[in-house]
Amino acid sequence: MNVIDIETGFQEKIDKDIRIEPRDWMPDNYRQTLIRQIGQHAHSEIVGMLPEGNWITRAPSLKRKVALLAKIQDEAGHGLYLYSAAETLGADRDQMYEELHTGKAKYSSIFNYPTLTWADMGAVGWLVDGAAIQNQIPLCRCSYGPYGRAMVRICKEESFHQRQGYEIMLVLCQGTPVQKAMAQDALNRFWWPSLMMFGPPDDVSTHTAQSKRWGIKRFTNDELRQRFVDMIVPQAAHLGITIPDPDIKWNEERQHYDYGQINWDEFWQVVKGNGPCNKERMEARVKAWEDGAWVREAATAYASKHTNVSNQKSQAV
């Protein structure tokens, strides 16, 4: 078979919804696109722990604290599922970490916004995880097997993240006027950045067309953003707080909610590293990595010293 036949065969498999597995032939661009996307996704899970970690010690009750800890631990797990999915494509774990720490690799711009009040834990769970779930559900059917399988696991675990966030908002909205105002303020600050999570609009999105052909993406950024708006508007109404967009209006003809213009300049500024917390997030991440160096070294030393012992490990069958 020549190269063209192999490429045609690959696309035919995709078109027939047959999954691609690690050792199958794949075009180099398909591999690179997935490594980039899965890497960004993994980095987002890891950096995503930071804005919430900010509130663990100040959670208002033990119930909220255990839920927040469990959610953050899930995010660490999700990062690890995704890093190992990227490794099945030949990516190197240490190199991925280095690309994150040096700023070469991107992560979701939403995590460069600060979490100023407890209500932000509600808004993050409700809106940020809500947006992430919209993005992630179609990825469960991604053409690349290990990525799809990681996403199935992630989506299963994430539904509690969104619910606990909404519940935090609900309790605040049923509380004192000050508490309700706090919930409104969190919605005000997280609404637009959440809409930006779906990425640039379709007419300027550079990767969408090819990713759809390859079965990596199933829907465009704007389609997913619209679903998110349609989902959130009634939920906000139930809370009794107002989405900070005067253009939100039900469109009978489209059977969707219309919404206002997103400030894409802000989005690109944050992507380029000029968001409110880009520097702080990376500093925290790099510090955690460097502070953990001695633990990694000690574990390696212990393992090599005990190689003989571990050779006598119990047999599996």
Place this chain on the structure above:
Amino acid sequence: MKSWPLYEVFIRSKAGLHHKHAGSLHAADAQMAIENARDVYCRRNEGASIWVVLSSDIIASNPQESEELFDPAEDKIYRHPTFYHVPEGVKHL
């Protein structure tokens, strides 16, 4: 981390079922791999037993040789019960 090998993780979700591949993770040694597998893959009662194996120890079939490995089974319909005629009225076959 550079010297931490990759392990494949297999989880038995409850007694009576096979261990099933769950994913992979890096660990300094096998014991750490099992402990990390508990935290990474069994946070919600998914596991009753864990196997870990060094990824480098797995010997896999080559996808390029799938045809010669698996195609021979395709035309052997006589290996399935539906290939055989059962007269009407005959039971327990």
